[in-house]
Amino acid sequence: MGCRDAANLRWGEELAELETTLLKRRSTRQFTGADLTLPELKQLLDFTYQPHHSIDQGLDRAPDYFDLTLIQTFIAISGVEGLEEGCYYYAPNAQELRQIRFKNFRRELHRLCLGQDLGRDAGAVVFHTADLRQAIAQYGDRVYRYLHMDAGHLGQRLNLAAIRLGLGVSGIGGFFDDEVNEVLGIPADEAVLYITTLGRPRR
Numbered sequence: 056m057g058c059r060d061a062a063n064l065r066w067g068e069e070l071a072e073l074e075t076t077l078l079k080r081r082s083t084r085q086f087t088g089a090d091l092t093l094p095e096l097k098q099l100l101d102f103t104y105q106p107h108h109s110i111d112q113g114l115d116r117a118p119d120y121f122d123l124t125l126i127q128t129f130i131a132i133s134g135v136e137g138l139e140e141g142c143y144y145y146a147p148n149a150q151e152l153r154q155i156r157f158k159n160f161r162r163e164l165h166r167l168c169l170g171q172d173l174g175r176d177a178g179a180v181v182f183h184t185a186d187l188r189q190a191i192a193q194y195g196d197r198v199y200r201y202l203h204m205d206a207g208h209l210g211q212r213l214n215l216a217a218i219r220l221g222l223g224v225s226g227i228g229g230f231f232d233d234e235v236n237e238v239l240g241i242p243a244d245e246a247v248l249y250i251t252t253l254g255r256p257r258r
């Protein structure tokens with residue numbers, strides 16, 4: 056699924072809406088379970104992984120990450136109108152979602168997120184992962200810290216984009232590390248760093 060046709064998320068005159076979004080951002084505590092739309096998902100991904108698309112608004116072309124080539128993005132889709140349920144790999148350079156497993160994972164996501172309803176009721180659950188062995192071989196043990204900071208940065212971009220779109224979002228740090236790969240079909244070498252759930256907020 057190509058994502059190049061995403062509408063560019065707008066942040067208002069002099070980024071006024073960015074300020075408002077930063078001020079009102081909160082982690083959603085409960086999703087309704089209703090679907091997201093495909094254009095919404097594409098906008099979330101575009102803002103998060105294609106920062107160069109926002110430079111006309113005065114945003115940073117190359118935000119300060121440690122090394123994003125170490126981080127992979129997998130997305131479990133349970134409820135996005137127009138997108139088949141399953142687990143996808145997001146290829147940031149090609150801007151494509153590539154399906155790796157076809158299935159509705161709601162029940163499994165509930166368990167993987169330690170029984171948290173946010174995992175079950177989200178329309179999309181984003182997994183940021185890294186090949187720890189490869190990263191440590193390249194940079195040494197301290198990379199473990201930097202990987203989490205980069206994953207957190209990506210998570211915060213997803214948070215801001217979701218709030219701007221009127222969606223719900225919450226980070227999830229509590230999950231069964233070892234089971235995620237097997238269930239979702241994520242390659243065994245990839246360790247999950249951080250999860251972000253996205254859905255329709257219960258207000």
Ligand SMILES: Cc1cc2nc3c(=O)[nH]c(=O)nc-3n(C[C@H](O)[C@H](O)[C@H](O)COP(=O)(O)O)c2cc1C
Binds near residue numbers: 080083173225228
């Ligand atoms: C790294 C990280 C992990 C988190 N893990 C969870 C989680 O497992 N379950 C949950 O309900 N919320 C989780 N949250 C959301 C926090 O509960 C929430 O961010 C915190 O209560 C502060 O609220 P705020 O985001 O509205 O400012 C996580 C947030 C972060 C940043």
